[in-house]
Amino acid sequence: MSSTSRLRVAICGAGIGGLTFALALSRYPDIDIDIYESARQLTEVGAGIGIFPRPWKIIKMLGLEADLLKVTETQVADGPVSSFRYRKSDQREGMEFFTLVTQGSLVLFHRADYQQTLLNHLPRRCRTHCSKRLRSYTQRQSGPIELFFEDGTTAFCDVLVGADGLKSSVRASLLSEKARWAQAEGRWKEASEILTHVDPVWCGTNAYRALIPVEKLRAIAPNHRVLSTPGVQYLGKHGYIIAYRISGGKLVNFVAFVSRHHLENTKFNGPWMSTVDPSAFASFFAHWEPDVQALIACTEKPMQWAIHTVRPMQSFISGRVALLGDAAHSMTPHQGSGAGQAIEDAYILATVLGHSNTNRSNVHRALRIYDSIRCPAAYKVMEKCRINGRYFTFELDGFDLDHLPPKQQWDYLQQLGQTWVRNWEWAWTTSVDGTVQEALRQLESRI
Ligand SMILES: Cc1cc2nc3c(=O)[nH]c(=O)nc-3n(C[C@H](O)[C@H](O)[C@H](O)COP(=O)(O)OP(=O)(O)OC[C@H]3O[C@@H](n4cnc5c(N)ncnc54)[C@H](O)[C@@H]3O)c2cc1C
Structure with missing residues (x-):
């Protein structure tokens, strides 16, 4: 990205997905990053979280490993x-x-330890704004995207990333936008189908x-x-x-x-x-x-x-807006992989947005590559999680184990x-490397 066309990226939501994305994106100095979080302060509620080797590789690439090893009892091994x-x-x-x-x-880990480690690594130039609950956004063919917050304030950006979790406002806004476009072209059935993905x-x-x-x-x-x-x-x-x-x-x-x-x-x-x-x-x-x-x-x-x-959607993007993490694909926890998938989204999206071939005028292409790779992959994992939920509860085609x-x-x-x-x-048997290479291959061959 040349310095004459600094890209302004707004991230809605500072959970595991949003913060990991901010950190991955902060490796590219020509991007301005604003994080808008609805909570008054950044604290993870809840409990434990497990990270499998595939997303752990990303954690290593982001330089978090040494600090995270200080807050886990797990003796990390490769074999x-x-x-x-x-x-x-x-x-x-x-x-x-x-x-x-x-x-x-x-x-x-304890989630709070993971979040604190992310925050410790986040450079100052990632501006974090708390008590900023996004209500909706508007975007046109060109020009900045306008963000509307519940407190009546607004902000602008070139790319909006919705990492605002299960009840995502960005998803609601994005799907309403798509439904409006479908209605404008007389595709009424499609418009109403699109809206069925708003509510979890x-x-x-x-x-x-x-x-x-x-x-x-x-x-x-x-x-x-x-x-x-x-x-x-x-x-x-x-x-x-x-x-x-x-x-x-x-x-x-x-x-x-x-x-x-x-x-x-x-x-x-x-x-x-x-x-x-x-x-x-x-x-x-x-x-x-x-x-x-x-x-x-x-x-x-x-x-x-x-x-x-979230009921699987056709796509995680619309124009210059993208969803990641639970906002895009909240899944059941039966493979302990929802956060891992958010981490994977974050890394791939940052890789294509931060690439030197991406600039303000062609950013939608980078988002399309992210979408073409991550949308089918995440939904495949979502289905695998669902199936594990059946296995773990002995839901076995009607017959009784006892x-x-x-x-x-x-x-x-x-x-x-x-x-x-x-x-x-x-x-644990596949690596994210192939996915990163595929994203780069597409980006470098298309632009
Ligand atoms: C019981 C259980 C166990 C799990 N165990 C695992 C596990 O072991 N391993 C694993 O990988 N995954 C696990 N998961 C899944 C994992 O917790 C989620 O997939 C992950 O936390 C999603 O992160 P996220 O950043 O996308 O969303 P969230 O963590 O939900 O973060 C969203 C953020 O956006 C903010 N926000 C919301 N709305 C707005 C708005 N309108 N404006 C601004 N900010 C907003 C929220 O305050 C929050 O900070 C588990 C889930 C459950 C329920």
Whole structure:
């Protein structure tokens, strides 16, 4: 980018996706970066997060590795690593049946540590504006994009990136814009179809999340598996629990999922996120093995998250506006990959926008390359996550695992483990390098 045509990029949302994008873009000095965040200050709510080897490579390329290693207990390795143990737990005595071996480590953090590390690395020239909730934007064929905030103020940019999460205002504005264009050309059916992607849909699953002090768990269950293993998943019919240590081993990240898959794509009645009493989910797991009871007994003020997704759209872009992360493809958490996909979006988008061939007049082409690569890839991952959600809750084509003879049940569980590995191994057997090369190849051959 020549200095006479400095590109002004506005990022809406300072979550994992927005901040990673800002950091990746800040490597290109000729771009002005403004981050608009609705929250009063930058704090990540919530709990643990796992990053697989594929997005971890990007974290390394962004120079975050050394600092992140200071805030994780994970001993990062490149070779085969036992990442999770799997148990059939919906019975009085649980049964361990599978170990997930990944090629390279699944690195586990507290989200706040990840966000703080990103912020520490962000150069000053990335201007962050808090308490700025975007309401909508307008763009014309040429000229700046105008941003409208809830507080009545406005701002301008050449490119707008919506990293504003599940309930994205940028997505709502972008889809309304596309629907208006379709209506103007008499494509009424298409216009109404476009608008069905504005509101997220419930996937039929609720997650109950809590952070448990390790010492509290140790006090009631000194031999608890979570105290001595990188991570454990306790599986059963219609639900599962995932538990692993974070924050240098001081806390256990606990998430219990209760699924009613037949309610997928319906409307959830009630608040999407709320503090609940542990009894809200304890009864569902009441007949599960003792490890599970110990974890549940340690939860205090768990949060209920009704898991919502974005219905897959045709595209992540419109003119000079692009979506990334959950705003584009909020997915179920059953492969621990939503943030990883946001990180991948961020890196690819920054690579094409920051390239020396990209300037203000041809920026839409860079966005189209981003879209052609990331939109199909992210939705493929979204579907894989959905399928893992079925496997982990023993949703097995109508037959009942508990009615199989023990040997057959064991064999079936082994096969099931192999099946979800095949569905999931893209996260540790594939590399982002090929995708970056493909983006560059397209950019350099087209412009
Ligand atoms: C239970 C659970 C477990 C998960 N575990 C994992 C895991 O292990 N690994 C993994 O990779 N992923 C995981 N995920 C998914 C991951 O949390 C998300 O995919 C990721 O946080 C998305 O990041 P984002 O930056 O796109 O969106 P968000 O984190 O939602 O950030 C959006 C930001 O935009 C701001 N914002 C919103 N609206 C506006 C507006 N109008 N104007 C300005 N700012 C706005 C918000 O305040 C927020 O800061 C999990 C998800 C769940 C629910």
